[in-house]
Amino acid sequence: KAGVTQTPRYLIKTRGQQVTLSCSPISGHRSVSWYQQTPGQGLQFLFEYFSETQRNKGNFPGRFSGRQFSNSRSEMNVSTLELGDSALYLCASSPVGSNNEQFFGPGTRLTVL
């Protein structure tokens, strides 16, 4: 069974631009969670989608948003990029929203110049 895939793997943007990251969960998994990983803050939860609905949201500004499609694929968007948004963005999928293991993709490395 194929794992979680994320595209693109690397991205370079400049301040003020916006970016869209994509995540395809493991086949049959309906929950997708997004995390931001930085050296200083570690892994921080952004949001979770289940059956096309946002179920939980972390403590990030409204510039960070996401959505999930009927095939469970998910996208996250960051608008008006800031230097501090440079990070590894990780997507994790679960077979059901809670009480199940989360499996991570390889991440998208975003660099904001």
Place this chain on the structure above:
Amino acid sequence: GENVEQHPSTLSVQEGDSAVIKCTYSDSASNYFPWYKQELGKGPQLIIDIRSNVGEKKDQRIAVTLNKTAKHFSLHITETQPEDSAVYFCAARYSGYSTLTFGKGTMLLVSP
């Protein structure tokens, strides 16, 4: 909200030695505790997990223990090998809520 503390931040051992990483959590409602291994350039990989109705779980050279009263859990790796070198993260989650709260990570270096 939940807070997870992880120690040590770095750990160096000789091949064949044992390694122990410890985590504490703050929310007594947490009931699921996974451990992830992250190698350079890769996403975190789930290596073992434990639920609050179990005190210990083993999988070959890896074991996890949980002390609910003290709100801490530990990862034990025996007979370490150079390929065990990576960053290890502990996490906690409480029932009915899917979000994982992670520790800051432990960089484990196993020298041949």
